[in-house]
Amino acid sequence: MRLSIVHRTAYQYDAAVSFGIQYLRLTPYANASQRVIRWTVEAPGKLTRWTDAFGNSCDTLIFDDPGDRIEIVAAGEVETSDTTGVLPDEQGGVPVETYLRPTPLTDADETVADFAAPHAEAVSRDRLDGAHRIATAIRDRIDYREGATDVQSSASEALRNGYGVCQDHAHVFIAVCRALHIPARYVSGYLHVADRDAPAPAGHAWAAVWIEGLGWVSFDVANRTCGTECYVGTAVGLDYESACPMRGIREGGESAERLSVSVDVREKRRPAS
Amino acid sequence: MTRFFDEMSLPDGEVRGAYRALAQWLEDTPVERLKSKRDEAEMLFRRLGITFLVYGQEGGAERLIPFDIIPRIFSAREWEHLSAGLIQRVRALNMFVHDIYHEREIIRAGALPAETLLANALIEPHMHGLDVPRDVYVHVAGIDIVRVAEDRFYVLEDNLRSPSGVSYMLENRNTMMRLFPDLFASVDVQAVEHYPQELLRNLRATAPAGVDDPTVVVLTPGSYNSAYFEHAFLADQMGVELVEGQDLTVRDGQVLMRTIEGLKRVDVIYRRINDEFMDPLVFRPDSTLGVPGVLSVCRGGRVTLANAFGTGFADDKSIYPFVPDVIRFYLSEEPILENVETYVLRKPDDLAYTLEHLPDLVVKEVHGSGGYGMLVGPMSTAGEREAYRARILDCPENFIAQPTLALSHCPTFVDEGIAPRHVDLRPYVLSGETVSVVPCGLTRVALTEGSLVVNSSQGGGTKDTWVLDS
Amino acid sequence: MTMLGRTANQLYWMARYIERAENMARLIDVANRMVLLDVPGQAHESVWGSTLEVAGYPEDFVTFGGQISSSGVVLFLAFDDGFPSSIFSSIRAARENARALRVSITSEMWESINTTWLELRDYDSRTLFNGGVRDFCDWVKERTHSFRGVTDATMLRDESYAFLDMGLAVERADNTARLLDSKYHVLLPRDEHVGGSVDYYQWGAVLRSLSAFRAYHKIYSDVIEPRRVAELLLLRGDMPRSLMACFDRIAGQLESLCQGRPQECQRIAGEIHASLRFGRIDDIFRQGLHEFLTRFIARNADLGAQIEHDFMMLQRSRIPV
Secondary structure, eight states, rough: OOEEEEEEOOOOOEEEEEEEEEOOSSOOOBBBBBEEEEEEEEEEEEEEEEETTTTTTTEEEESSSOEEEEEEEEEEEEEEEETTTOOOOOSSSSSSGGGSSGGGGOOOOHHHHHHGGHHHHHHHHHHHHHHHHHHHHHHHHSEOOSSSSTOOHHHHHHHHHTEEHHHHHHHHHHHHHTTTTTOOEEEEEOOOTOOOSOBBBBEEEEEEEEEETTEEEETOOOOTEEEOOOEEEHHHHHHHHHSSEEEEEEOOOSSSSSEEEEEEEOOOOOOOO | OOOOOBSSSTTTTOOOOHHHHHHHHHHOHHHHHHHOOOOOOOHHHHHHHOOOOOOSSTTOOOEEEEEEEEEEOOHHHHHHHHHHHHHHHHHHHHHHHHTTTTTTTHHTSSOOOOHHHHHHSSSSSGGGTTTGGGGGOOOEEEEEEEEEEETTEEEEEOOOOOOOOOHHHEEEHHHHEEEEEHHHHHSBBBBOHHHHHHHHHHHHTOOOOOOOSSSEEESSSSSSTTTTHHHHHHHHTTTEEEOOGGGEETTEEEEEEEEETTEEEEEEEOOOSHHHHHHHTTTTTOOSSTTTTTHHHHHHTEEEEETTTTOOGGTTTTTTTGGHHHHHHHHHOOOOOOOOOOOTTTHHHHHHHHHHHHGEEEETTTTTTTTTTOGGGOOHHHHHHHHHHHHHHHOOGGGGEOOOOOOOOOEEEEETEEEEEEEEEEEEEEEEEEEEOSOOOOEEEEEEETTTOOGGTTTTTEEEEEEBBO | OOOOOHHHHHHHHHHHHHHHHHHHHHHHHHHHHHHHHHHHHHOOHHHHHHHHHTTHHHHHHHHHHHSSSSHHHHHHHOOTTTSSSSSSHHHHHHHHHHHTTTTTSSSHHHHHHHHHHHHHTOGGGGGGGGTTTTHHHHHHHHHHHHHHHHHHHHOSSSSSHHHHHHHHHHHHHHHHHHHHHHHHHSSSSSSSOOHHHHHHHHHHHHHHHHOOOOHHHHHHHHHHHHHHHHHHHHTTTTTTSSSSHHHHHHHHHHHHTTTTSSOOHHHHHHHHHHHHHHHHHHHHHHHHHHHHHHHHHHHHHHHHHHHHHIIIIOOOEEEEO
């Protein structure tokens, strides 16, 4: 499937921002399920490309021309194929065991541990099957509800709340898998939804677990599915903090920040010949 | 009762060779003169402002670390043994850090368990696959040593993140030379004043590839930090700029310093700020101490941090028991310095043994430092042991235990006169062009009679440390 | 090795704060004397009111809740730790800067400012009202003179010195201009001609507060007359607290700092310097002294900001995005 993606992020300030620096993780990686045809990142400042330890293509964005509006546009085309959610190639330089360590957002506290315990047996019998059961159980437990949580919400909070967005589902899934000694990682990226006619207000996030002999298997817990050709990943990491599309600081613009995001993912149909 | 090794005298009371001149001098010097010299020393330290801030006290009180005027002395032969062991250990630890962030051969060879190691929160994922100049991660190491017998030196702890105290080592010598020029005239003590130049040479040697005349800076959290004096001292002695995070900025894939002549590139940052505060774009977002974007410059190979990110796992108390194996694995040599036998309470057998032998053991928190939160068995009351036992059982993996070491003692000038007090030693090992150690160290002394806790935060003092020429 | 912008900033502000403390002491001293003199037609309230105005923050005093009385104003201007220009706040800020600058200044300078701070902190403000205001003001002046003496005698004449010197001069020029301006427009009666005994005392007080009373008589050997007071304090380079003397310093320091690297601040300083150097007092009075001073104060502030911009590149507070 050929997907055409436009991802706009705009920050608006009441007072001018004099300097800012951000790490952007907005460029899709290449692997068995996705091939980048063309891709650009545009921003009002200077971009320096680097690769982080997880193998993500990052840009450091510096803006030092004072302004009250900053718009970042990532856009391009990606050719995807369905690998039933399995990615055999390990693209980063981080050892798989790294994905066992808990982070503040995926800490296996008592709530998480209690939730994980009943799945231990299934996991020890068959990891992949266990992971499917965990994914289903999480989705049954946590309603999809937008705007009820934010990026600071931890897996444990989402479990206790019983509601959240795709990011919360991913964090809970990761926390539970790690508690059961399955390496699990966070993926941020884009999702093509066939019947959506308006751009989405945010990107998408899901998770992947490492199954020895198979590779990384993607789980979109929120949508009760494994990865398909509708998914384009841009960054992987331990959790939202290390895989988020952008993170930075600014100097100036002390007043409130208004953020608007639009993500447009369309299938690009080849003209009928 | 334990027999403690006496640094100055042999069991029959005869003075060791290295201490002979000092012993004679002490005998010739009236106590009144020693007292007046001690007061003079204190005045010098106060005037120079060699103070440290005591956290937790109101207003962050500035305090002097007590200085003892009687030096601790090593013969050339003793030092040769000790320094060879230190250099060996730090070489191996540097190779260990490199290996963990690259091929992980030590894990493949089965010498260390993969999961406990790689899931260790002190391993910095962002260091994986990153090459650093000359493969040096630990530019400055402070290795804590205790002596229990003639040729038996134990390593108590490796400090591989941002060890402090070297300014005291240098100022102690400086003060001693001012106070007792006559003493130095009669004894050949190896010089130590070149430490800052050695540090600078090693820092420059690890500048990013292609930089001819590297700019080195010392990065401090600021003038409110307890070790600010030391940061300013080292920058001053090396003749480099002392900067705070706000003085540095990242542009065009480089770290730049804000000067009165505009932005100037910085190549090597000797930083005295912990990893988690260094880059708010990856670590703690609320940190105002660090340099936003510095990680991207590190990954691009355009700046050297000393010490590198992610060295903390290698001095973690949970890794400590493996260090002798680390030395054997990378160097195919037997360790010259001994490790203290360590019970890892995560292991049920070790836990059981420890709980049975609490009165004989020292129990420490895995992530603790500065002598806080530990139980010194032989010095503890039954009540303290019971309280500690509960803490251990609550979370055994947070603790390790070691036998109580019979720390050597050294004559010390205290209120009662000259009396033995227990000492340890922190030498500073530098890596860069080579691995080296200046012939000195910071000797810490427990000023309370019988005490084995030498930490300055717990009422310890310091002494000048002499290594004799021959 | 080139200097950090932040270090330059700390040196510059340390000097400004020291100078500010001294100016405040002078201001208090003169007002206190005028109140004691009991000048006819001059109520105490208006003396202290105008003093607060020169200090730049009359509204602060209102929020401070004090009635305008000698003791209240003196306490406020000297010791209020919430008032940023009080002597207490200025010395504290100078000492904080000095503490961070330990490697950049001489140990004598540090000891001088540190001693001042320790003594000030232990100062018993009650003694002020047993006739001690004058003693206190003398003590402040003596300490700031001592600091400058130590600076002069021990500090290498490099960029560090240049920033200290500029800080002093920018702050001093601002103070002299404000003092002159406040006296001028407060005192000039709408329709009357300037003159008379009230004016004598007022202008005399201005001269005294700037240590220029004797100099005036030496130079002019005549009665005190506003035009000459203004000339002395604006245009005469030999009068150390005059605007001209301040700008001789600033222009000289910028000349050496900007060698080969022209900066906007140097242009601004040159422009102000020229207006003082080639200005005529009659022209200034024709255009209006108040207008001249208002413009000067604004331009001097512009210069201060431009010096910070050109040399110090300060980081503003960081906000996570």
